[in-house]
Amino acid sequence: MSKAPVRGFPEAEFAARTQKAQTLMAQQGLDGLLLLTEPDVRYFSGFHTLFWQSPTRPWFLFVPPAGKPVAIIPEIGADLMRRTWIGDIRTWSAPAPEDDGISLLTELLSPIAGRGGTVGIMKGHETALRMPLGDFERLIGGLPGLNIADATLLVRSLRMVKSAAEIEKLSHICGIGSRTFAQVPQFAHEGQPFEDLFRAFRREALTQGADDVPYLVGGAEQGGYSDVISPPTGRPLQAGDIVMLDTGSTWDGYFCDFDRNFAIGRADDLSRRAYDVLWRATEAGIAAARPGATCRDLFQAMQSVIAEMDGQGGDVGRLGHGLGMQLTEWPSHAAFDGTVIEENMVLTLEPSLGYGDGKIMVHEENIVVRADGADLLTTRAAPELPVI
Amino acid sequence: MSKAPVRGFPEAEFAARTQKAQTLMAQQGLDGLLLLTEPDVRYFSGFHTLFWQSPTRPWFLFVPPAGKPVAIIPEIGADLMRRTWIGDIRTWSAPAPEDDGISLLTELLSPIAGRGGTVGIMKGHETALRMPLGDFERLIGGLPGLNIADATLLVRSLRMVKSAAEIEKLSHICGIGSRTFAQVPQFAHEGQPFEDLFRAFRREALTQGADDVPYLVGGAEQGGYSDVISPPTGRPLQAGDIVMLDTGSTWDGYFCDFDRNFAIGRADDLSRRAYDVLWRATEAGIAAARPGATCRDLFQAMQSVIAEMDGQGGDVGRLGHGLGMQLTEWPSHAAFDGTVIEENMVLTLEPSLGYGDGKIMVHEENIVVRADGADLLTTRAAPELPVI
Structure with missing residues (x-):
């Protein structure tokens, strides 16, 4: 810790x-x-x-x-x-x-x-x-x-613009979340009821120092999940499942909000490709998140990569948002939001895409915007879909 | 489990x-x-x-x-x-x-x-x-x-009136909460930062089968606590502290909401007396919680016992409330609430009193009202203040 x-x-x-x-x-x-x-x-x-x-x-x-x-x-x-x-x-x-x-x-x-x-x-x-x-x-x-x-x-x-003390708290809880996700391969396994994985994740986040885990949602289905806001079911994880966990954990009243994707046993090609596209969309978002750019610019930077695989834009409504005392805060990375990004804003980058037969995939990282560009608060997701 | x-x-x-x-x-x-x-x-x-x-x-x-x-x-x-x-x-x-x-x-x-x-x-x-x-x-x-x-x-x-299936869920989470509180003497100890006790409690509730612990507040001060809605501090527990933990844990979207009091090392006489008065006030509430009685009746049954030690009525505003999909629901056990109690209402009984120099103590149990009276959903608190 x-x-x-x-x-x-x-x-x-x-x-x-x-x-x-x-x-x-x-x-x-x-x-x-x-x-x-x-x-x-x-x-x-x-x-x-x-x-x-x-x-x-x-x-x-x-x-x-x-x-x-x-x-x-x-x-x-x-x-x-x-x-x-x-x-x-x-x-x-x-x-x-x-x-x-x-x-x-x-x-x-x-x-x-x-x-x-x-x-x-x-x-x-x-x-x-x-x-x-x-x-x-x-x-x-x-x-x-x-x-x-x-x-x-x-x-x-x-x-929307955080103080140094707020950023310190946000960085701390993002670190706790990152260390918790790093342990997932140790406690997630084939045959495990999905709700038990949720409990194990919450327990690990507390062990890592979180005060609370008020938000934990996810999906786990064969060849990709179709929903990103559900509570878990008792369905056991199976080889070929793509698993996503998305947490809003807190420390001293400040949230992290990010997710990680895993494959159980093996990863199908389409999910691997979706993962790669979203990983690169996040890179584009990180590069675009500079003072003076707008949230619309950020949206378009990510959307232009997502369009390699999904031209429809998905149904999530935006590709990230502000982060702080609430799980989601203003602004929104969306075509409607012309908010100019300022130094010391803390933001999520949350590209998503639809693929295959009604599947959806979401990536998410948390950043703080500095004078010369974005600093990651989360430990960057692996560049290839991790297999457990 | x-x-x-x-x-x-x-x-x-x-x-x-x-x-x-x-x-x-x-x-x-x-x-x-x-x-x-x-x-x-x-x-x-x-x-x-x-x-x-x-x-x-x-x-x-x-x-x-x-x-x-x-x-x-x-x-x-x-x-x-x-x-x-x-x-x-x-x-x-x-x-x-x-x-x-x-x-x-x-x-x-x-x-x-x-x-x-x-x-x-x-x-x-x-x-x-x-x-x-x-x-x-x-x-x-x-x-x-x-x-x-x-x-x-x-x-x-x-x-306000719960179905059999709702009562089953509420009974399940109250059982989880009761088993968690039963373990507190195993993981609470002198010298432990209060925030670490909170983390240990959350972890135990998850182990016992809770989906989540969205509400956990408490107090820990020498000879009694003065506040009942605080997050924990890093202050280590000390001999002579009176500790209260109050949890709203959930299972399948239904809450328990009750607390337990403990003394660390030794219990002072005034806190022991407050505990005894509140334990008997709860008994009076349990006896009064019958179909046809009003919430005002319940309030007065508990208040008449509380008055042995505190005639002011405290500042909590009521002595319990409804329980279900929310941590607190209608009705209120208060002088202003003439709601008639019906079979299959699930209620908290939450007598409190002020004592000593600005101290407050709160007890809480969860009940379901049946045709012939109240059934406890929580395992009844010990009749004397437990010393850890």
Whole structure:
């Protein structure tokens, strides 16, 4: 196990994130940001708990035009929030279906509403409203004069570019994932129920130092898999299977997200060819991932190699994405995404193709973009389909 | 490892769930249900994947007044959805920020809007809007005449009462959790960094047969912990620590949710007393959990014992909740919840109290309510605080 970085972040990191947000808020005429989701609340506060798994209680963080954010949270989280840099923590005894934070929020936002001000919330692509819609409607209905703006692009522009400390965490979990995949040939074998391989993989990732393995999907079928998002079945691995495992493991709240492909006993020619094409598509993606290029450029660099074997483009919708506090983050390597790649973005390269009779293959690596090009965070996949 | 039940459900189970929903929809004048979240989509379709971890793509399931549900989903999920009982699967290549399913939904809902019909969505307590709010506003704005009703109570009434097959899965994962906790004294020890105990617990749960351990929180401090939702620190366990571990482990998409308390080396008198009070509060909850009682009754049965030591009621907000496809589900054992307990509800009993200088203790067991009272799904906690 390699030495782990320090957990958490110094207060200066949260102060810098908040100040950057406040600069953009001033430019865009926002009188506050109201954040509701686990990653957004954690990004500005450092509040880190798996308790978000419970859908029962809403949590709110308000970023004012100046000064520290204000937390409006269930009392059960007060002790943990007091350990962050947040000073102004307002709580209620939740759950309280009649008033789950609404009157506290109304009190906070009323002065802004009174002067016809504007609050930004996340309502754009890749977001969700992490509170009851009925409560949201009641909140807004009780604040006549309040304007709501979409703050998705603002928050996205901050979160897409990682700090040195974030990159250190991401590099650490990518290393753990790489060492876990390196062990797969030791614990995967013909006759093994696929679900047992999943359990063995999770156990190995924990042994290698992962905090958790919240995401593990895969496929295993004769001559190639047809699906890339399934949980495992009890079907035993057979000679001639192509096996794919794709993990989102975490360390200190940061994800790796990559996969590896293996053949059991023997590899068929078509799968070997698909593997080679995707390996070279990934190389093209690595070469294209430089500051100033767009996500569309990255997409096209990979797609031009994929087209050797599959001109249709597949049905995955994109060939990679941002990576950080979530398994998938903005941007998308897709024809629709003109986002300009910047130094210190952490990205996945995830070329895929359809082949044979309804088969699909996916490769994936994780990179950080530096001034002079991409650095791999993952140990590069073998250039030829490994046979177990 | 005990023999696992069969994975998945027969088609008849989904048909029965759908028909029950449709009966209630007819009574309430609903022309359809539009479902957006992982558990709601899975409940009516059987669509089961960890891919929901990625926030990028919305997923939609529409329950019509008669017949099978209709899936409107990203193409990447089509192969997996085709393995369920759903026949009508409409897909688009997602992500597509300009039209992430909105035109497909508009096409589906236009006839209902045209006749001034009503569609139910989940907008009440313990729900979230699992799609971009901007897209939702655009969808509704494009369907003049469409009425939106809150379907939370409808879906809640179905999901709160479990089928025999669901109870079998819940019993299986509660058994796995119980056997894992039984091993804690074997792998927990003084000097062990708390985060290493978390890793050891996860590994043991997997060994015992859990598919995953998506939720594991705890506390470990001298003479009692002060927080019950934290991730672990690297602090080594010390003699005199009171340690609590609370897990939501899963099998085939169903959760256990319970905790256990331990003392390291020695237990202080106050913590032993808190443990005894909570153990007896749980007994009172078990005795009170009968069909016809309300969640308020359950709350009061436990609270009357807790009051021996803590009259304030603590800050957790409730003393247990429903359990199933989510770590926490409706109802809540709280003064505000008059839900009548029914046969085949699966519930947690989770009494807690504050004591000493800012300490808190929590106990938790999982039960299924039968005609003649509660059956434990978890192996009952020891009546006295175990010392490791």
